[in-house]
Amino acid sequence: MKTKALIILGSTSQIEIFEPIIRDLSNWGITVINIDRWDRRIEIEKALNDLAFPYETIGNPSKGGVRRILQKEQPSIVIVGNDIHPVNKLFVKAANSKGTPTLLVQDGIMSMSRNKESETSGFRHYFKYLLTLSFRLIRFLGSQRSWQSKVEILRFELRYGSRGKRETYGHGECLKIAVFGDATKEMFLSEGINPERIVVTGSPKFDRFFNFKDSECKQRISERWRIPTEKDIVLLITQGWVEAKAWTVEQRGKFISAIVKATAALPGTELIIKLHPVEKEEDYHKLVRDLAHPPIICKYVTLHELLGASSLVITVASTAGLEAMALKKPVVIVNLFNDTAPTLFEDSGAIYATREEELLSAMKSALYELETRNEMAKSMEKFVYEQAYLQDGQAARRIANLIRNMAADKNR
DSSP states (O other): OOOEEEEEEOSHHHHHHHHHHHHHTTTSEEEEEEOOOSTTHHHHHHHHHHTTOOEEEOOSOOHHHHHHHHHHHOOSEEEESOSSSHHHHHHHHHHHHTTOOEEEEOOSOOOSSOOGGGGSOHHHHHHHHHHHHHHHHHHHHTSSSOHHHHHHHHHHHHHHSOTTOOOOTTOSSOSEEEESSHHHHHHHHHTTOOGGGEEEOOOGGGGGGTTOOHHHHHHHHHHHHTOOTTSEEEEEEOOOTTTTTSSOHHHHHHHHHHHHHHHHTSTTEEEEEEOOTTSOHHHHHHHHTTSSSOOEEESSSOHHHHHHHOSEEEESSOTHHHHHHHTTOOEEEEOTTOOSGGGGGTTSSOEEEOSHHHHHHHHHHHHHOHHHHHHHHHHHHHHHHHHHOOOSSOHHHHHHHHHHHHHHHHHO
16 A cells, blocks of 8 residues: 555645655655635646646535545645645644644745734734724625635634634644745744754755756747847746735836836846736736836746746745745845835845835846846855755755655654
8 A cells, every 4th residue: 555645735836845745755645635715726726737636626624524534545644835724724633633744844935033913912913803804804705706605714714713813834733844944944943843843854946946057948938039149138026916905006007117117228138027826917018018118028937937047036025036046046126115025035145126216226236247246146045045955956855755754653
C-alpha cells in the first residue's frame, strides 16, 4: 500500500508551492482537497486540471464531514498552507486527534514585524471587529454570490469562524512548520513558538529559478510582443489594491500614469504590466488607451518568464519582488500613497520612491548606475537568504524529505 498524503489548499499560490513537492513524492498516494468552492473555484480547478492532479472540491464541511474524509483517505500526514482558515483548522484538529502528523508549509513571504493589527490587545481587536461587522455583512450580502452560497458560508462562519478572536498565521495546531527562511523562523521564535516545531526549508517557488536562462526568456517575450531585443524591459507587478478597498480607482489611475510617464522618459525601454489574478485587464486598458506610450498589459503570461526577461522590476509590496531579487533583478518599490505594506522590503536593497517626482531618478539609478546596482545586489542577496534560504533548487526536496520523515515517525 502506498504511503498517502492529504493536501488541503485554497488558492493558486498554494498550488505553486505544493506542485514541486507532489512531484518529488511521485511514489506516494496524493489526495488534494480544494476548500474554495465559491470565489476562485474555477481558477483553482483549472490549475489542478492542467497539472493532472486528482482533487476534490468540498467548500465548507462539518466536523463530521472532515472526519469522514480522513477515515476514507487514511493519510500518513495532513499538509496545509494555512493554519488559521476555519476549514484547515478542522482538518488539522481532526488529524491530530487521530495521531496523524500535520504540517504547515509557509505559503507566502511574511515581514519580520507583523502588521500593526497583530500588536493590538485582544479587546481592541474584538472591538474593531464589532465596529466593522455590519459593514462587512452588508457588503457580503450585496455580493454576486448565489443565496445558497451566502447561507452556507454564513452558517459555517457562525459554527467555526473566529468571531472576532485574534488568530495569527503560524500559531495553529500543526505539529511542524516548514518556513522559507531564517527571518520567518526568528519572527516565530520571538512570538513564543516552540523551536522544535520550526524547520527552515526554503521556498519551492524559487526552485524554478535555479539554472534559469535570462536570455531565453528575453527572446521568447520579445518575440511574443515584437519588442526589439536591444530594449530594456521594465516589468510592473500590480496588486489588487482597488479590489481590496485599500486604493481608490483614482489612485490606481495616478499610480499607473506615473509609472508609464517615467518609463516613457527612459530611452530604449518597454513597459510591461503584469496584473494580479483578481484584477481585470479591461480596467487597465481603459487607463492607458489615451496615453502617448501605452504599455503592454498581460495577466496570464507566466510571471517567472517575465521576470527573466526584465531588466528592472517595479512593485508596491508584491512578494514577487522577492522572486525578482532571487533572479538578481534590481527592484524599485513605489509607495505614492503612504501604504504600510511596502515595509517588508525596507532592508532588501530595493530603491524606494515615495513621490512621483522621485520615480524617474530611482529607475535610472537601478537601471544604469553600476555602483548603485552592485550595492543593491549585495543587499538583495542577503535579504533573499534571510527570507527564502538557499537558492539551490532543492527547497521542494527538503520539504518532501521532511514529509517522509514525519510519516515514518508516525509508522514507527
